[in-house]
Amino acid sequence: METINNFQGRDLLSIADLTAAEIAQLLTLASQLKDKTLKPQCQKVLGLLFYKASTRTRVSFSVAMYQLGGQVIDLNPSVTQVGRGEPISDTARVLDRYLDILAVRTFKQEDLETFAHYATIPIINALTDLEHPCQILADLLTIQECFGTYQGLTLSYFGDGNNVANSLLLAGAIVGMNVRLATPKTHLPDPNIVAQAESLKQPGTEITLTEDPQIAVKGAHVVYTDVWASMGQEADAQARIPIFSAYQVNQNLLTQADSEAIVLHCLPAHREEEITTEVLEGKQSRVWQQAENRMHVQKALLLSLLGIN
Ligand code: CP
Ligand code: NVA
Helix, strand or coil, rough: CCCCCCCCCCEEEHHHHHHHHHHHHHHHHHHHCCCCCCCCCHHHEEEEEEECCCCHHHHHHHHHHHHCEEEEEEHHHHHCHHHHCCCCCHHHHHHHHHHCCEEEECCHHHHHHHHHHCCCCCCCCCCCCCCCHHHHHHHHHHHHHHHCCCCCCEEEEECCCCCHHHHHHHHHHHHHHEEECCHHHHCCCCCHHHHHHHCCCCCCCCCCCCCHHHHHHHCCEEEEECCCCCCHHHHHHHHHHHHHHHEEEEHHHHHCCCCCCCECCCCCCCCCCCHHHHHHHHEEEHHHHHHHHHHHHHHHHHHHHHCCC
16 A cells, blocks of 8 residues: 655645546555555544535545544634634644644635645645535546546536536546536636646547537446536526526436446435436446545545655
8 A cells, every 4th residue: 555656745726736647546545445454544633624515525534534543623614713704824824733634625716725825734625616626536436446447438527617527627638538518608617727628638538518418428438417506606506407407417318328328426416407316316326436435535635645654
């Protein structure tokens, strides 16, 4: 069992902070850590500073850290001075002196970058409006477990060009997995992320942005969707339903994918909106395996960023 060279002390603000080789090493370590007889010892403290709700990320990071022998402090803004407006620059410099590592879930990517600027400990992106890198590491592990590889496969994503879509696009470019995003023209992924993905793209890897779900789904190995209204967009949720209804992942769409295709969703899911119950609970769905893998990849990430073998 080996953690990643040169990883100790780094931040994970974007999935693009990792190379293809580092992603592969992390996933190997995560697979090894599924063996519960391995008991790496980590006497460190992880802080979880979440400005948005979370079930999977909060619990999987906490359990990962407990199983590694470490401790977790939940720094919910409602019970800290953060919620009363203490600046990030001050909070970061103080937490830096207590914690060994900090995972932040927030709105603006710039706020996450401010944490990383003022803190010397590793800062992990636990979701921002721009990206969700920990989710995508779990997705890649799930795809690798199902197909033996992710390289050369095609992942097709349907719905909103949001944080999950942005990170999938970057990850596909980095690791050599074709990514097709089917989104309305009004809800495209971030243009800077698209440009970054184009510049990082491995030779032969295809990035496709289309308005047409029928084009995106043909022969896809992975059919992926996420909610139509992300956290912070709740007021817009009803207005979004007619805009996105043509992008629903349902049985009709799925039959046009590869016959061995798997279905992924980062969860939480809104049944009968972005995905039907039939597909979410169907035999091609791997969403529970995908959710479990959050814990394994984050364990590998924690050990590697903390430099623990
Ligand atoms: N997929 C995911 O990040 O879920 P939570 O919002 O529950 O953490
Ligand atoms: N795009 C969703 C993902 C939740 C895990 C959101 O940001 O709310």
